[in-house]
Amino acid sequence: MNTSDSFVGDFREAAPYINYLRGKTLVIGIAGSLLSGAALRTLAADLNLLASLGVRLVVVHGSRSQISALEETDGHTPQYHNGRRITDEATLVHAKQACGMLRADIEAALSMGIAQAPQRGKSLNIAGGNFVSARPLGVIDGIDMGYTGRIRKIDTEAIRQRLNDGALVLISPLGHSLSGKTFNLSMGDIAEAAAIALQAEKLIYVVEQEGILDAEGSVVSNLSAKEARAMLDENRVQANQRRLLQSAINAVANRVQRTQILSGRQDGSLIRELFTRHGAGTSVAESAFMNIRQAQGTDIPDIITLIRPLEDQGVLLHRSREYLENHIGEFSILEHDRQIYGCVALKVFETGSRGELACLVVSPEAQDGGYGEYLLEHLLDSARARGIRTLFALSTHTGEWFIERGFQTASVEDLPPERQQEYHESGRKSKVFVYPL
Ligand code: COA
Numbered sequence: 275m276n277t278s279d280s281f282v283g284d285f286r287e288a289a290p291y292i293n294y295l296r297g298k299t300l301v302i303g304i305a306g307s308l309l310s311g312a313a314l315r316t317l318a319a320d321l322n323l324l325a326s327l328g329v330r331l332v333v334v335h336g337s338r339s340q341i342s343a344l345e346e347t348d349g350h351t352p353q354y355h356n357g358r359r360i361t362d363e364a365t366l367v368h369a370k371q372a373c374g375m376l377r378a379d380i381e382a383a384l385s386m387g388i389a390q391a392p393q394r395g396k397s398l399n400i401a402g403g404n405f406v407s408a409r410p411l412g413v414i415d416g417i418d419m420g421y422t423g424r425i426r427k428i429d430t431e432a433i434r435q436r437l438n439d440g441a442l443v444l445i446s447p448l449g450h451s452l453s454g455k456t457f458n459l460s461m462g463d464i465a466e467a468a469a470i471a472l473q474a475e476k477l478i479y480v481v482e483q484e485g486i487l488d489a490e491g492s493v494v495s496n497l498s499a500k501e502a503r504a505m506l507d508e509n510r511v512q513a514n515q516r517r518l519l520q521s522a523i524n525a526v527a528n529r530v531q532r533t534q535i536l537s538g539r540q541d542g543s544l545i546r547e548l549f550t551r552h553g554a555g556t557s558v559a560e561s562a563f564m565n566i567r568q569a570q571g572t573d574i575p576d577i578i579t580l581i582r583p584l585e586d587q588g589v590l591l592h593r594s595r596e597y598l599e600n601h602i603g604e605f606s607i608l609e610h611d612r613q614i615y616g617c618v619a620l621k622v623f624e625t626g627s628r629g630e631l632a633c634l635v636v637s638p639e640a641q642d643g644g645y646g647e648y649l650l651e652h653l654l655d656s657a658r659a660r661g662i663r664t665l666f667a668l669s670t671h672t673g674e675w676f677i678e679r680g681f682q683t684a685s686v687e688d689l690p691p692e693r694q695q696e697y698h699e700s701g702r703k704s705k706v707f708v709y710p711l
């Protein structure tokens with residue numbers, strides 16, 4: 275594939291996501307350790323790019339590593355309980371200093387504009403303010419957590435107003451109480467609470483790791499909330515990622531569409547996560563990402579888009595819209611991230627326990643990813659559930675694919691009589707395959 279072909283393919287893949295994200299609110303929590311040097315510059319450029327596409331951005335920055343560095347310089351040993359920092363008077367001063375410095379650095383980086391694209395016109399406005407009110411975490415297991423706080427309320431109205439004005443809202447991990455005290459909060463708590471309170475489309479965590487890692491240390495690309503809970507319950511997630519994954523689950527359980535976790539160390543991972551089908555890190559959603567379901571009348575235009583080019587090439591038999599309307603109950607479709615990428619039909623013959631797999635298609639841009647096989651497995655399960663003992667498939671171009679998956683060659687005479695007649699009338703001379711169930 276040459277460069278221009280891959281550009282066209284990539285652009286076509288990204289376009290639906292670009293349209294989808296316009297006007298949507300994303301809450302992005304960024305770990306403090308990523309907020310300097312090259313990582314900050316590239317993240318800031320990508321945030322600018324998102325803002326220029328009309329995405330409403332709420333960015334919550336972390337400050338853990340900066341506070342620890344200030345503590346160290348002052349000879350103060352950081353104290354933790356249950357993974358939360360204990361904030362005494364001195365630590366609170368460090369927390370305020372860290373947030374002040376970070377805010378200045380982030381604002382400066384965001385003022386640089388989009389990477390490799392000289393920005394014309396107005397630069398991105400950044401809004402800050404007292405959006406988060408807090409209260410003390412209190413005494414936990416006999417330990418006074420000091421000025422470590424918990425969130426009391428997120429001022430969604432004020433945030434929405436700033437977003438409506440076209441600003442990026444930047445929130446520091448500090449909150450204020452009604453009595454005028456400042457509390458040290460965690461980036462994750464604020465990002466999660468803000469995403470839920472704003473009913474954001476996505477909660478995104480930009481962290482050091484590439485995503486949620488499984489026991490072998492590989493990134494898990496997609497998780498339903500159920501799978502994510504099982505990972506936590508069965509201790510299949512690294513200790514330092516438990517809170518992150520729990521937060522992802524909380525957000526999607528509270529109607530945030532998706533939580534995505536990705537690395538801020540890899541240039542462009544935010545863009546790859548948002549604008550490609552497979553993303554870059556881990557995506558957590560309430561329900562499964564890839565899904566095969568019974569087709570409905572409203573799917574017919576998508577099915578036609580899938581099958582027409584193959585009909586024109588003679589790979590598939592022509593099926594009119596009227597035919598599809600009358601036989602839609604036979605079709606199953608494969609959805610990935612709400613888009614349709616494949617279909618298959620199961621025809622049941624009148625002569626009882628025999629059926630035919632028909633119209634198996636995976637769209638060209640999604641082929642070779644195992645979807646064909648998923649559709650086949652789904653169809654075999656449905657056929658078994660319907661009591662079918664012999665499953666036929668007729669094909670002019672795809673015989674090898676069926677043979678490699680357990681089908682055997684058969685002859686026209688093996689087909690039920692009504693199908694034999696159709697076979698001869700079509701004149702397509704397809705090869706016949708059979709799968710004993
Ligand atoms: N003959 C033999 N092998 C084929 C093939 C064909 N016509 N088309 C694809 N394959 C192979 C690929 O090379 C790949 O092999 P690899 O794993 O060794 O690299 C493998 O099948 C891919 O399998 P999978 O990812 O499960 O399938 P898919 O999602 O790419 O979908 C088809 C497979 C056949 C459904 C898809 O190629 C398609 O839509 N083809 C056009 C329509 C068609 O022929 N339908 C069948 C008529 S009913």
Ligand code: ARG
Nearest residue numbers: 495547548550553555556557
């Ligand atoms: N780009 C899509 C989105 O933003 C899909 C991302 C899939 N990500 C993943 N890690 N599997 O929702």
